[in-house]
Amino acid sequence: xxxxxxxxxxxxxxxxxxxxxxxxxxxxxxxxxxxxxxxxxxxxxxxxxxxxxxxxxxxxxxxxxxxxxxxxxxxxxxxxxxxxxxxxxxxxxxxxxxxxxxxxxxxxxxxxxxxxxxxxxxxxxxxxxxxxxxxxxxxxxxxxxxxxxxxxxxxxxxxxxxxxxxxxxxxxxxxxxxxxxxxxxxxxxxxxxxxxxxxxxxxxxxxxxxxxxxxxxxxxxxxxxxxxxxxxxxxxxxxxxxxxxxxxxxxxxx
Amino acid sequence: xxxxxxxxxxxxxxxxxxxxxxxxxxxxxxxxxxxxxxxxxxxxxxxxxxxxxxxxxxxxxxxxxxxxxxxxxxxxxxxxxxxxxxxxxxxxxxxxxxxxxxxxxxxxxxxxxxxxxxxxxxxxxxxxxxxxxxxxxxxxxxxxxxxxxxxxxxxxxxxxxxxxxxxxxxxxxxxxxxxxxxxxxxxxxxxxxxxxxxxxxxxxxxxxxxxxxxxxxxxxxxxxxxxxxxxxxxxxxxxxxxxxxxxxxxxxxxxxxxxxxxxxxxxxxxxxxxxxxxxxxxxxxxxxxxxxxxxxxxxxxxxxxxxxxxxxxxxxxxxxxxxxxxxxxxxxxxxxxxxxxxxxxxx
Amino acid sequence: xxxxxxxxxxxxxxxxxxxxxxxxxxxxxxxxxxxxxxxxxxxxxxxxxxxxxxxxxxxxxxxxxxxxxxxxxxxxxxxxxxxxxxxxxxxxxxxxxxxxxxxxxxxxxxxxxxxxxxxxxxxxxxxxxxxxxxxxxxxxxxxxxxxxxxxxxxxxxxxxxxxxxxxxxxxxxxxxxxxxxxxxxxxxxxxxxxxxxxxxxxxxxxxxxxxxxxxxxxxxxxxxxxxxxxxxxxxxxxxxxxxxxxxxxxxxxxxxxxxxxxxxxxxxxxxxxxxxxxxxxxx
Numbered sequence: 001x002x003x004x005x006x007x008x009x010x011x012x013x014x015x016x017x018x019x020x021x022x023x024x025x026x027x028x029x030x031x032x033x034x035x036x037x038x039x040x041x042x043x044x045x046x047x048x049x050x051x052x053x054x055x056x057x058x059x060x061x062x063x064x065x066x067x068x069x070x071x072x073x074x075x076x077x078x079x080x081x082x083x084x085x086x087x088x089x090x091x092x093x094x095x096x097x098x099x100x101x102x103x104x105x106x107x108x109x110x111x112x113x114x115x116x117x118x119x120x121x122x123x124x125x126x127x128x129x130x131x132x133x134x135x136x137x138x139x140x141x142x143x144x145x146x147x148x149x150x151x152x153x154x155x156x157x158x159x160x161x162x163x164x165x166x167x168x169x170x171x172x173x174x175x176x177x178x179x180x181x182x183x184x185x186x187x188x189x190x191x192x193x194x195x196x197x198x199x200x201x202x203x204x205x206x207x208x209x210x211x212x213x214x215x216x217x218x219x220x221x222x223x224x225x226x227x228x229x230x231x232x233x234x235x236x237x238x239x240x241x242x243x244x245x246x247x248x249x250x251x252x253x254x
Numbered sequence: 255x256x257x258x259x260x261x262x263x264x265x266x267x268x269x270x271x272x273x274x275x276x277x278x279x280x281x282x283x284x285x286x287x288x289x290x291x292x293x294x295x296x297x298x299x300x301x302x303x304x305x306x307x308x309x310x311x312x313x314x315x316x317x318x319x320x321x322x323x324x325x326x327x328x329x330x331x332x333x334x335x336x337x338x339x340x341x342x343x344x345x346x347x348x349x350x351x352x353x354x355x356x357x358x359x360x361x362x363x364x365x366x367x368x369x370x371x372x373x374x375x376x377x378x379x380x381x382x383x384x385x386x387x388x389x390x391x392x393x394x395x396x397x398x399x400x401x402x403x404x405x406x407x408x409x410x411x412x413x414x415x416x417x418x419x420x421x422x423x424x425x426x427x428x429x430x431x432x433x434x435x436x437x438x439x440x441x442x443x444x445x446x447x448x449x450x451x452x453x454x455x456x457x458x459x460x461x462x463x464x465x466x467x468x469x470x471x472x473x474x475x476x477x478x479x480x481x482x483x484x485x486x487x488x489x490x491x492x493x494x495x496x497x498x499x500x501x502x503x504x505x506x507x508x509x510x511x512x513x514x515x516x517x518x519x520x521x522x523x524x525x526x527x528x529x530x531x532x533x534x535x536x537x538x539x540x541x542x543x544x545x546x547x548x549x550x551x552x553x554x555x556x557x558x559x560x561x562x563x564x565x566x567x568x569x570x571x572x573x574x575x576x577x578x579x580x581x582x583x584x585x586x587x588x589x590x591x592x593x594x595x596x597x598x599x600x601x
Numbered sequence: 602x603x604x605x606x607x608x609x610x611x612x613x614x615x616x617x618x619x620x621x622x623x624x625x626x627x628x629x630x631x632x633x634x635x636x637x638x639x640x641x642x643x644x645x646x647x648x649x650x651x652x653x654x655x656x657x658x659x660x661x662x663x664x665x666x667x668x669x670x671x672x673x674x675x676x677x678x679x680x681x682x683x684x685x686x687x688x689x690x691x692x693x694x695x696x697x698x699x700x701x702x703x704x705x706x707x708x709x710x711x712x713x714x715x716x717x718x719x720x721x722x723x724x725x726x727x728x729x730x731x732x733x734x735x736x737x738x739x740x741x742x743x744x745x746x747x748x749x750x751x752x753x754x755x756x757x758x759x760x761x762x763x764x765x766x767x768x769x770x771x772x773x774x775x776x777x778x779x780x781x782x783x784x785x786x787x788x789x790x791x792x793x794x795x796x797x798x799x800x801x802x803x804x805x806x807x808x809x810x811x812x813x814x815x816x817x818x819x820x821x822x823x824x825x826x827x828x829x830x831x832x833x834x835x836x837x838x839x840x841x842x843x844x845x846x847x848x849x850x851x852x853x854x855x856x857x858x859x860x861x862x863x864x865x866x867x868x869x870x871x872x873x874x875x876x877x878x879x880x881x882x883x884x
Contacts, residue, residue, distance in 0.1 A: 081469070379827045383820070559706070564699045
């Protein structure tokens with residue numbers, strides 16, 4: 001049984017078919033890259049998996065359970081966490097505060113215990129803070145811990161976005177262009193972390209335009225064009241397929 | 255919006271005001287009825303406290319990013335519930351009072367579950383309509399509410415302990431004053447804990463970026479409903495106290511204009527703090543309104559009140575209420591702290 | 602089927618809600634804020650036409666235009682000296698809500714809070730056999746038609762109108778193409794406020810005038826906007842139309858708690874279509 005499965009999934013906006021009859025199976029621990037020219041439906045695909053959109057047709061299964069049609073928070077509860085294409089932050093909070101809001105699912109105590117400030121909650125909160133600090137260190141955000149999130153540079157805002165997804169302890173991590181606006185070193189830093197996650201059994205699906213990054217990190221690549229899946233396989237092969245090159249028309253291939 | 259959510263502290267912020275000063279201040283407030291029996295002073299203070307509780311309710315709802323324009327409807331619900339139970343049905347005071355907030359909270363829960371799915375500006379406008387609905391029902395459901403004549407609500411009964419009359423609500427205003435203090439204290443305590451606890455964090459997420467919060471597993475509606483319901487309960491109690499203090503409730507006293515006043519108190523006071531801001535706001539604005547209402551010229555009160563609020567809002571630094579100005583003053587003058595101002599991102 | 606008079610009454614109400622709602626949505630689409638003072642501009646418009654016809658002897662139609670012009674000016678002043686100086690939607694909301702108090706207070710000071718009535722300007726009734734329409738109500742309906750047609754023309758066939766639509770859809774792109782958002786928002790604020798004032802002016806002979814008459818139209822216009830879908834001009838018109846008819850028809854059948862039924866219906870509409878009838882669906 002595949003871990004995450006899309007069966008004949010379509011999404012239409014009026015007469016526009018953003019995603020058309022896509023079938024996709026992703027295994028546990030895989031790092032799946034999604035490529036395709038602009039407007040080919042990559043982000044829509046992530047929006048469909050994360051529940052932001054409901055598919056017009058087709059079903060999505062996770063761990064054998066149907067997840068299409070669930071609310072985004074229910075899907076997040078199951079462990080499918082996403083990031084956004086643009087820098088989507090909790091504006092007005094510091095890095096650490098953003099991370100603590102994002103650890104929403106990671107507490108073992110409930111709201112009442114927190115409200116009454118019981119011993120269990122205090123321990124739990126300390127643990128949460130500990131996890132945040134750990135992750136902040138791992139992602140090189142330590143110096144910025146107490147800075148307002150919107151004051152960070154673009155690259156670090158993206159890093160914070162990834163950190164906020166990682167603190168939610170995902171089973172499946174959906175990354176929408178995680179390295180845009182980063183320099184090569186920063187991008188490679190992110191690649192390392194993604195590989196680390198994958199080793200821990202986390203499935204990662206990422207949209208990526210930077211081919212160096214993609215070839216470096218992905219174990220498998222899917223190419224979309226006008227909402228259709230036109231290629232699926234190991235990165236080097238997919239990137240050399242005639243259809244894929246045609247779809248891009250040489251604009252972004254290296 | 256920096257001041258919006260200072261709810262998540264990792265470092266222990268230096269106590270803004272030393273504990274001894276707070277303690278002394280509280281004792282002074284508690285002793286006010288000992289120093290003065292002046293009816294005007296005491297009733298002004300009691301009303302200030304009642305509006306402060308309502309303003310806290312507004313701030314709590316705002317913490318989840320929702321802008322309620324119908325908070326006074328919950329005061330009316332609480333007030334009418336208590337008045338109907340005691341005067342129309344002849345039930346004893348204390349159980350009726352306890353039920354009044356629950357009635358108002360229950361309505362908030364039901365309305366919230368329907369309306370908060372939508373949120374945003376729709377929520378504002380529907381709560382506005384809710385305020386009108388409550389007012390019209392109060393006006394037109396004569397058998398229950400006695401229409402525009404209103405219901406005469408009696409004072410709370412004297413508290414008798416061991417054959418000795420301990421508290422008599424008819425003798426002076428002092429018992430009402432302490433009643434108000436209790437209500438403000440309980441509301442303040444509950445709201446303060448909400449702000450400091452995980453709920454406060456989740457509220458912040460819900461308000462600051464609903465889409466992101468939803469994708470991190472936060473069920474937006476649940477938290478919006480919690481805030482709206484809790485606010486409804488305590489606003490209801492404020493309304494019930496109001497009713498039994500003035501000993502009458504009519505459909506005229508709670509309408510859109512009172513809701514707007516509650517909102518103005520909350521925001522001008524400062525939404526950065528769940529308890530302090532509304533209290534500061536209601537102290538200043540209720541007294542401003544009271545002072546202006548002594549002017550004889552009709553219209554002048556309303557004109558000056560509106561103008562003063564507009565001017566205050568124009569000169570408030572962004573995201574700060576009056577309570578924050580006080581904080582800044584305290585930090586600068588008393589602690590001589592350099593204020594941390596993050597660089598404005600360019601765009 | 603309620604009698605035709607009720608429907609005519611409903612249509613007259615609709616015209617007012619429509620004009621108010623249209624102005625509010627126009628301002629919202631450019632400035633991104635709801636101007637809560639629209640109801641008070643409506644009230645001031647009625648007062649201007651009252652005094653210009655009774656005290657100064659200016660003809661009624663010119664009085665309407667005068668009301669529109671004066672309130673457009675006041676709207677621009679509000680925009681320039683109050684709204685522009687406040688940062689943050691929340692605080693602008695507070696300021697415009699507080700302005701309601703200030704404007705009503707000012708009106709009570711200037712005109713006292715007594716009811717006054719403007720004599721019917723166009724006496725007489727047009728009898729169509731099945732239905733009789735008073736000329737005054739007909740004037741309201743025709744006036745609204747003229748205003749809406751004019752607005753349609755302005756928005757679709759003039760440079761300003763195209764600029765307004767461009768900014769409403771793509772503010773950033775529009776400013777890159779050299780449209781001054783700043784100037785445009787002043788113009789739009791002027792138009793929106795003028796619409797509210799003229800609605801008040803045309804209604805002046807039909808209802809008593811006092812400083813508080815703006816409240817109900819404002820609430821109704823807001824509800825019309827919500828029904829129609831916030832940000833949609835068509836929605837504002839259709840919302841206003843629906844609301845005016847519903848209001849009159851419900852009041853005809855059930856006088857008891859009719860507003861409650863009306864509000865209940867609105868909430869029901871929103872439950873089925875949370876984004877309003879013409880609002881863009883998010884998902």
